[in-house]
Amino acid sequence: MEFFKIRRTIPFMRHALVFNVISLVTFALAIGFLAVRGLHFSIEFTGGTVMEVTHDKPAQPDRIRDALGAAGFKDINVLKFGSSQDVLIRLPLKPNPDPKIQNEEMQKQSTAAMEVLRSVDSSARIVRTEFVGGQVGKELATDGAMALLVVCLGIMVYLAFRFEWRFAVATILANLHDVVIILGMFAAFQWEFSLPVLAAVLAILGYSVNESVVVFDRVRENFRKMRRASVDEIMDASITGTISRTIITHGSTQMMVLSILFFGGASLYYFALALTIGICFGIYSSVLVAAPLAKYLGASREDFVKPEKKAAEPAMP
Numbered sequence: 001m002e003f004f005k006i007r008r009t010i011p012f013m014r015h016a017l018v019f020n021v022i023s024l025v026t027f028a029l030a031i032g033f034l035a036v037r038g039l040h041f042s043i044e045f046t047g048g049t050v051m052e053v054t055h056d057k058p059a060q061p062d063r064i065r066d067a068l069g070a071a072g073f074k075d076i077n078v079l080k081f082g083s084s085q086d087v088l089i090r091l092p093l094k095p096n097p098d099p100k101i102q103n104e105e106m107q108k109q110s111t112a113a114m115e116v117l118r119s120v121d122s123s124a125r126i127v128r129t130e131f132v133g134g135q136v137g138k139e140l141a142t143d144g145a146m147a148l149l150v151v152c153l154g155i156m157v158y159l160a161f162r163f164e165w166r167f168a169v170a171t172i173l174a175n176l177h178d179v180v181i182i183l184g185m186f187a188a189f190q191w192e193f194s195l196p197v198l199a200a201v202l203a204i205l206g207y208s209v210n211e212s213v214v215v216f217d218r219v220r221e222n223f224r225k226m227r228r229a230s231v232d233e234i235m236d237a238s239i240t241g242t243i244s245r246t247i248i249t250h251g252s253t254q255m256m257v258l259s260i261l262f263f264g265g266a267s268l269y270y271f272a273l274a275l276t277i278g279i280c281f282g283i284y285s286s287v288l289v290a291a292p293l294a295k296y297l298g299a300s301r302e303d304f305v306k307p308e309k310k311a312a313e314p315a316m317p
Contacts, residue, residue, distance in 0.1 A: 006240055006243055006244070008240075009233070009236050009237050009240045010236060010239070010240045010243075011232075011236055012235065012236050012239050012240075012287070012288060012291070013232040013235050013236050013291070013292065013295070014232075016288075016291075016292035016295070017292075019284075019288040019289065019292065020289065020292055020293075023177055023285070023289050026181055026184075027177055027180055027181065029184060029188075030180045030181045030183065030184020030185070030187075030188075031180065031184065032184075033184045033185075033187040033188040034180075034183055034184055034187045037187045037188065037190065038187060039183065039186055039187050039193040040186070040187075040190040040191065040192055040193060041192075041193050041194075042075070042077065042090075042092075042192050042193060042194035042195070043075075043077065043090040043091070043092050043194075044194055044195050045193070045194075046092060047092075047131070048090060048091050048092040048131070049090070049091040049106050049109050049110055049113075049129065049130070049131055050088065050089070050090050050091075050129070050130045050131070051088070051089040051090075051091070051110055051113060051114075051126060051128075051129050051130075052081060052086065052087075052088055052089075052126070052127040052128045052129075053086070053087050053088075053089060053114075053117060053124050053125065053126055053127065054085050054086045054087075054124075054125060054127050055085045055086075055087075055121050055123050055124050055125075056085065056121075056123035057085065057121070057123065058084040058085060059080065059084065059085055059086065059087045059121070060120075060121075061078040061079065061080060061087055061265065061266070061267070062078075062265065062266065063120055064078050064087060064089070064117060064120055065078040065266060067116050067117070067119065067120045068089075068091075068113060068116055068117075071112070071116045073091060073113065073116075074092070075092045075192065076089065076090065076091055076092075077089070077090040077192075077194075077267065078090075078266070078267070079267045080267075086127070089113065089117075091109055091110075091113060106129075106131050110126070110129050114126060144195075144198045147202060148179070148201070148202065148205070151202060151205055151206070152172055152175075152176065152205070155168075155171065155172055155175070155205070155206075155209050156168045156169070156171075156172050159171050159172075159209075159212075159213070159216075162213070163216050163220065164299070166294050166297040166298060166299045167216050167290075167294050167299065169293070169297060170212075170290045170291075170293035170294035170297060170299075171209060171212040171213075171216070171286075171290050173289075173290075173293055174208070174212065174285040174286060174289040174290035174293060175205050175208045175209055175212070175282075175285065175286075177281070177285050177289060178204055178205070178208050178278055178281045178282050178285050179201055179204065179205060179278075181277070181281050182200075182201055182204065182274055182277050182278050182281070183201070185277055186270075186274070191270055191273065192270055193270075194270065194271075196268070196270070196271035197270050197271055197274045199271070200271050200272075200274035200275045200278065201274060201278070203275065203278075204274070204275065204278030204279070204282060207253075207278070207279065207282055208278070208282035208285060208286050211246065211249075211250075211282060211283065211286035211287070212286045212290045214242055214245065214246075215238055215239060215242055215286060215287060215290065215291060216238075216290075216294070218237075218238035218239075218241050218242055219234060219235060219238040219291070219294075219299075221238075222234045222237050222238050222241075223301045231295055231299065231300060231301075232295070234301075235291045235292075235294075235295060238291070239287050239288075239291060242287075246283060246287065250279055250282075250283050253279060254276070254279050254280075257272050257275045257276050257279060258272075258276065260272040260275075261273060261276055
């Protein structure tokens with residue numbers, strides 16, 4: 001299906017150096033922000049108080065969040081949990097090496113929070129209160145990094161078998177470019193990095209791979225069809241030939257993600273924000289970064305089209 005028929009091949013590869021310089025600069029900035037400012041981890045990674053609160057009538061998370069913020073609580077997270085009357089409240093807590101003092105601080109924090117909640121709705125009552133330790137957060141961070149590494153290795157193995165190692169390396173470098181930029185922006189603006197955001201990062205990694213596979217499928221096809229064309233012409237024709245599909249796919253996905261971003265509430269805001277950034281940079285990297293990288297790594301027609309062997313001439317009598 002092509003809603004946007006492009007009849008002339010767009011010379012993307014003519015400007016490949018410019019695109020790669022832009023990518024290198026943004027990548028370096030993201031690394032710099034991560035090194036200098038670091039990520040602003042949520043309670044799942046840093047530890048804190050978790051409260052499950054129920055009401056006699058449907059709860060209002062936004063109103064609860066505003067009331068707690070006005071009372072001086074920072075970096076709070078209020079989610080609907082189970083039924084419409086239940087909410088899950090996460091409050092960060094400064095770590096303390098003394099478990100006894102830590103438990104006392106947790107009790108004071110939950111008591112103060114409940115006073116605020118009852119001022120909003122007198123029927124509010126605690127179902128359970130738990131403390132998430134920093135050790136759990138470290139394990140989650142380690143497991144998340146391991147998940148990212150395993151996904152990257154799996155993608156490289158898949159692409160190496162499906163195409164050729166040069167395309168596998170180009171794709172994973174382009175997709176890691178997206179991941180690092182998302183993390184860099186979260187570090188630069190100190191947006192909260194939570195488990196849903198980690199899930200969004202992993203989703204973007206797979207999403208960008210899909211786009212790269214589509215482009216490289218067309219590259220492989222054109223290497224076999226366009227016998228007299230150069231590598232640059234093959235890449236340009238392949239990217240131009242998939243633009244209609246790219247616009248339809250990414251445009252539809254972006255509309256849904258933007259609806260979550262603007263209307264999904266505070267609990268889904270950073271999840272949708274990570275997806276929005278990832279989709280925008282995913283289009284750019286899959287189309288304008290992966291293809292030039294594959295070319296620089298030496299991708300050629302011989303990788304897909306094996307030279308024909310000449311039949312042996314009969315021996316002279």
